[in-house]
Amino acid sequence: xxxxxxxxxxxxxxxxxxxxxxxxxxxxxxxxxxxxxxxxxxxxxxxxxxxxxxxxxxxxxxxxxxxxxxxxxxxxxxxxxxxxxxxxxxxxxxxxxxxxxxxxxxxxxxxxxxxxxxxxxxxxxxxxxxxxxxxxxxxxxxxxxxxxxxxxxxxxxxxxxxxxxxxxxxxxxxxxxxxxxxxxxxxxxxxxxxxxxxxxxxxxxxxxxxxxxxxxxxxxxxxxxxxxxxxxxxxxxxxxxxxxxxxxxxxxxxxxxxxxxxxxxxxxxxxxxxxxxxxxxxxxxxxxxxxxxxxxxxxxxxxxxxxxxxxxxxxxxxxxxxxxxxxxxxxxxxxxxxxxxxxxxxxxxxxxxxxxxxxxxxxxxxxxxxxxxxxxxxxxxxxxxxxxxxxxxxxxxxxxxxxxxxxxxxxxxxxxxxxxxxxxxxxxxxxxxxxxxxxxxxxxxxxxxxxxxxxxxxxxxxxxxxxxxxxxxxxxxxxxxxxxxxxxxxxxxxxxxxxxxxxxxxxxxxxxxxxxxxxxxxxxxxxxxxxxxxxxxxxxxxxxxxxxxxxxxxxxxxxxxxxxxxxxxxxxxxxxxxxxxxxxx
Numbered sequence: 001x002x003x004x005x006x007x008x009x010x011x012x013x014x015x016x017x018x019x020x021x022x023x024x025x026x027x028x029x030x031x032x033x034x035x036x037x038x039x040x041x042x043x044x045x046x047x048x049x050x051x052x053x054x055x056x057x058x059x060x061x062x063x064x065x066x067x068x069x070x071x072x073x074x075x076x077x078x079x080x081x082x083x084x085x086x087x088x089x090x091x092x093x094x095x096x097x098x099x100x101x102x103x104x105x106x107x108x109x110x111x112x113x114x115x116x117x118x119x120x121x122x123x124x125x126x127x128x129x130x131x132x133x134x135x136x137x138x139x140x141x142x143x144x145x146x147x148x149x150x151x152x153x154x155x156x157x158x159x160x161x162x163x164x165x166x167x168x169x170x171x172x173x174x175x176x177x178x179x180x181x182x183x184x185x186x187x188x189x190x191x192x193x194x195x196x197x198x199x200x201x202x203x204x205x206x207x208x209x210x211x212x213x214x215x216x217x218x219x220x221x222x223x224x225x226x227x228x229x230x231x232x233x234x235x236x237x238x239x240x241x242x243x244x245x246x247x248x249x250x251x252x253x254x255x256x257x258x259x260x261x262x263x264x265x266x267x268x269x270x271x272x273x274x275x276x277x278x279x280x281x282x283x284x285x286x287x288x289x290x291x292x293x294x295x296x297x298x299x300x301x302x303x304x305x306x307x308x309x310x311x312x313x314x315x316x317x318x319x320x321x322x323x324x325x326x327x328x329x330x331x332x333x334x335x336x337x338x339x340x341x342x343x344x345x346x347x348x349x350x351x352x353x354x355x356x357x358x359x360x361x362x363x364x365x366x367x368x369x370x371x372x373x374x375x376x377x378x379x380x381x382x383x384x385x386x387x388x389x390x391x392x393x394x395x396x397x398x399x400x401x402x403x404x405x406x407x408x409x410x411x412x413x414x415x416x417x418x419x420x421x422x423x424x425x426x427x428x429x430x431x432x433x434x435x436x437x438x439x440x441x442x443x444x445x446x447x448x449x450x451x452x453x454x455x456x457x458x459x460x461x462x463x464x465x466x467x468x469x470x471x472x473x474x475x476x477x478x479x480x481x482x483x484x485x486x487x488x489x490x491x492x493x494x495x496x497x498x499x500x501x502x503x504x505x506x507x508x509x510x511x512x513x514x515x516x517x518x519x520x521x522x523x524x525x526x527x528x529x530x531x532x533x534x535x536x537x538x539x540x541x542x543x544x545x546x547x548x549x550x551x552x553x554x555x556x557x558x559x560x561x562x563x564x565x566x567x568x569x570x571x572x573x574x575x576x577x578x579x580x581x582x583x584x585x
Contacts, residue, residue, distance in 0.1 A: 009358075009395075009396045009399040009400060010361045010362070011064045011065055011068050011358065011399070011403060012068055012399065014065045014068075014286070014318070015065050015068040015069050015072070017316060018039060018041070018065060018069060018285055018286045018316065019039070019069060019072075019074065021285055021286075021316055022036070022037065022039045022285050023036070025283075025285065025313065032073075033072060033073040033074040033075070034073060034074075034075065036074060036075065037075075038075045038076065038077050039066075039069055039074055039075065039076045039077070039285055039286075040076075040077050040079060040282055040283050040284050040285055040286075041062040041065060041066045041069075041076065041077070041078050041079070041284070041285065041286040041287065042062060042078070042079040042080075042081065042278075042279075042282065042284045042286070042287040042315065043058045043059045043061075043062050043063075043078070043079070043080045043081070043144075043287070043288075044058065044080070044081045044083055044275075044287075045058060045059070045080060045081070045082060045083065045130075045133065046082075046083040046084075046086050046111070047082060047083075047084055047111060047125070047126040047127075047128075047129035047130045047133070048086065048088070048089060048092075048111060048129075049092040049095065049129060050092070050095070050129060050132070050338055050340045051129055051130075051132070051133040051340060051341070052338045052339060052340050052341075053323050053325070053339055053340065053341060053343075053344060053368055054322055054323040056136075056323070056341050056357070057288075057320050057323055057357060057362070058288065058290070058320070059080065059137065059142060059144075060140075060142075060354070060357035060358075061288040061317075061318070061320055061357070061362050062078055062286055062287065062288060062317075063078060063142045063143075063144070064357070064358055064403055065286060066078040066143075066286075067143075067403070067407045067408050068403075070407075070408040071408045077145055078142075078143065078144045078145065079144065079145050079146075079147055079282060079284070080144045080145070080146050080147070081147050081149060081278065082126065082130055082146055082147065082148050082149060082150075083111075083149050084110070084111045084112045084126035084127075084130070084148055084149055084150045085110050085111070085112065085148075085149040085150040085152075085153050085154075085268050086110070086111055086149075086271075087107075087108055087109065087110065087111075087231075087232045088106050088107050088108065088109050088110070088111055088113075088114045088125065089107065090107060091103045091104050091107070095117055096117060096119070097117030097118035097119045097120065098117045098118070103115075106125075107231075108229075108230075108231030108232050108233050108252060109225070109229075109230045109231055109232075110150060110225060110230070110232075111124070111125050111126035111150075112124050112125070112126045112127070112148075112150040113225075113230050114126070116128040126150070130146075132340060132342050133340075133341065133342075134146070135342065136340070136341035136342045136345055137341075139345055139350050140341070140345075140350045140353065140354060140412075141350065141354070141406070141407045141409070141412050143407070143409065149268070153265060153267070153268050154265045154266065155265065156263075156265050158269070158277070158281070159261075159262065159265070161269075161277050161280075161281060161310060162222060162261065162267075162269060163244060163261060163262060164309075164310065165221050165222065165269055165273055165277065165309070165310075166220065166221070166222060166239060166241070166244075166261065167241055168309050169212075169218070169219055169220060169221055170219070171309055172212075172219075172221050172273055172306055172309060173212075173218075173219035173221075175302060175305045175306055176211045176212075176272065176302060179297030179301075179302055180211070180297070211270060211272055212270040212273065216237075217236065217237050217238050217239070220236040220239060221269055221270050221273040222236065222246075222261075222267055222268070222269055222270070223267055223268060223269075223270055224236070224246070224248045224259070224264070224266060224267035225266050225267055225268075226248075226250040226252065226253060226255055227255060227257055227266065228250065228253050228255035229250060229252050229253040229255065231250065231252045231253075232267075233250055233251045233252040234248045234249065234250045234251070235248060235249055235251065236248045237249055237256075238258075239261075243260065244260050244261040244262040245258055245259070245260055245261075246258065246259055246260075246261045246264070247259075271299060272299050272302050272303065272306065273306055275299055275300075275303050276302075276303035276304070276306040276307035276309075276310060276312070276314070277306075277307075277310050279303065279307050279310075279312050279313070279314060279315055280307055280310035280311055280312025280313075281310070281312075283312070284315045285315055285316065286315050286316055286317050287315040287317045288317040288318050288319070288320050288362055289317060289319055289320070290319065290320060290322075291319050291320070291321055291322065293319060300314075318361075318362040318363060319362070319363060320362035320363065321362065321363050321364055321365035321366075322365050323365065323366060323367070323368060324365065324366070324367040324368070325339055325367060325368055325369075325370055326367050326368070326369040326370055326371045326373045339368070339370060341353070343370075344368060344370075346463065346466045346467075346470070347370065347374065347463050347464075347466050347467040347470070347471065348374065348377075348378075348463055349414070349415065349459060349460060349463060350412050351381075351404045351405050351412060351414060352377065352378065352381055352404070353368075354403065354404040354405075354412075355381065355400060355401070355403075355404035356368060358400045358403040358404055359397075359400040359404075370471050371471065374421070374467060375421055375422040375425065378420070378421035378422070379420065379421075379422070382418065382420065382421075384397055384401055385401070385418070388401050413459075415456075415457060415458060415459060415460040415461075416455075416456050416457075417451070417456040417457055418457070418460055419442065419445065419457050419460070419461075421460060421463075421464050422565075422566065423445065423513070423566070423569050424442075424457060424460060424461045424464035424465075425464040425465075425467060425468050425565075426478075426565030426566060426569040426570065426573065427441050427442060427461075427569065427573055428461070428464050428465035428468045428469075429468045429472070429477060429478045429565060430478050430480065430565065430569075430570065430573035430574070431573065433465070435454060437573075438454060438461070439451060439453070439454055440575075441569075441572045441573050442454070442457060444511060444512060444513075444572050445512065445513040445569075445572065446512060446513065446514075447511075447512050478559050478564050478565055478570070479559060479560075480558060480559055480573075480574055480578070480582075481557070481558060481559065481560055481582055484557070484581060484582050484583075484584055485556065485557055485560070485582075488556060488557065489557070489584040492553075495527065496553060498527060499523050499524065499527060499550050499553070500553075500583050500584065502523045502526060502527065503519065503520065503523050503554075503583070504580060504583060504585050506519045506523075507519070507571075507576055507579065507580070508576070511572075511576060513568050513569065513572065516567070516568035516571050516572065517568045518532065518533070519532075520550075520551070520554070520567045520568060520571075521547060523550060524543055524546035524547045524549075524550050525539065525543060527546070528540075528542070528543060528546065530543070551567060554567060554583075555567075557582055557583055557584075558570060558571075558574060558579070558582055558583075
């Protein structure tokens with residue numbers, strides 16, 4: 001039964017549609033969710049290089065829907081097809097242990113036949129890049145069944161489907177031919193994909209695939225891998241439906257052979273036939289696809305017609321938009337150095353990363369912050385967390401929060417005492433990894449509830465420390481002065497000297513995060529003749545200017561720069577005795 005639209009989010013709406021579609025496909029086969037046929041949702045990932053944060057949307061969209069279906073008591077299976085039998089298309093740049101010249105000799109081979117990067121613990125290229133993604137999905141709480149397409153094809157699982165496709169190659173060719181010459185109406189033509197988008201599409205296995213070989217012997221939707229060089233640069237020159245004898249030649253090495261396709265397992269269906277074949281074979285009800293599939297002749301559109309040849313139906317599912325990175329171009333798995341889920345999980349907790357995918361509809365693009373924006377992201381999350389706790393959050397926000405913090409199997413591990421990320425980052429910056437100092441400072445943030453151990457603020461503290469160490473440029477790191485700036489102190493006018501005296505006089509009584517915040521903002525107010533607790537509405541605009549000047553003076557005296565971490569945190573980090581020395585007391 002569909003839920004009220006007033007209380008549902010995009011995940012719930014898709015779950016409604018998927019359950020209804022599943023019931024249409026198997027009417028009358030169950031009297032309850034627990035006895036209904038297993039609902040199959042699917043994702044596909046090509047381990048052609050680092051599996052990036054854009055590819056993660058291919059997994060998180062069906063994961064969130066599957067998890068909602070599971071919460072409702074239905075049996076559901078989330079398949080991830082590892083497209084590791086795809087051809088090695090090109091050598092990614094910037095991959096450690098990969099020399100472009102030496103690895104280029106493997107172009108055209110299956111990804112599982114390409115050596116792993118030098119120094120890898122994994123047996124081949126595909127397994128190397130799959131491993132990092134599997135580890136990240138476990139941390140994110142994603143439950144799935146992984147299927148290696150190398151294993152499926154080379155063990156003969158798809159033999160009947162391959163023979164069926166070859167028998168019906170004329171029908172498949174006719175469908176594909178509609179799009180080989182078809183052009184979209186000008187007014188509906190999609191904006192051309194830019195270079196990064198094209199590369200991202202290629203990384204998903206969706207683009208740059210041929211439809212199959214057409215030659216003097218006709219059209220064939222099947223590509224053998226060469227028995228000599230292992231590459232797919234082959235052309236089928238003859239095929240007999242009765243005997244299943246297939247002859248091919250390799251344009252790369254000149255090798256030719258005749259095999260019986262009813263016992264030959266070294267090849268695969270071309271992509272636009274392979275994908276719909278798998279929909280039918282697995283009974284997929286829901287699978288999203290990237291925006292590259294929205295154009296005429298795309299794999300998803302063509303597959304919707306070809307799937308009927310295999311006796312199946314096209315899955316329902318949204319087109320999902322690209323995911324970007326703050327300050328970086330759109331991503332591609334074929335380019336080295338592109339942020340992966342593992343990279344993101346080093347600097348943010350799994351709940352935050354899940355939330356980014358849960359709170360935006362699949363057709364909405366968004367960015368993942370690796371820069372200073374991550375601090376604002378965490379502030380936003382903490383505010384939402386508080387609103388959910390006091391029941392003041394909107395229903396859609398409550399739903400996204402619930403999907404972020406856990407799954408049908410239970411809540412993900414979380415930081416017991418989640419102090420503000422920006423505070424933890426500032427402390428990590430100033431203390432440079434000294435645990436004792438970090439514990440002292442964090443305990444002084446709230447003297448009424450001192451920390452007993454840094455474990456109370458982990459793993460958030462560890463994520464913030466990694467962010468400081470890996471994402472903040474060296475020239476933006478905070479280095480506290482060893483000695484007072486005597487020249488600057490001597491040059492100060494009387495108002496500036498007075499502001500420092502007011503601060504120093506109040507340090508002991510205000511030595512907590514809230515106390516120091518009140519103190520540093522209050523000094524310019526008191527100097528101007530206003531109470532320290534006067535609100536902005538009660539103050540003239542000049543007070544803000546005076547505050548900025550006062551803050552800049554403190555930063556210069558403490559760290560030798562115009563800016564730095566939030567002053568209350570910085571003062572706690574430096575410590576009372578050292579603050580007094582650096583401010584000239």
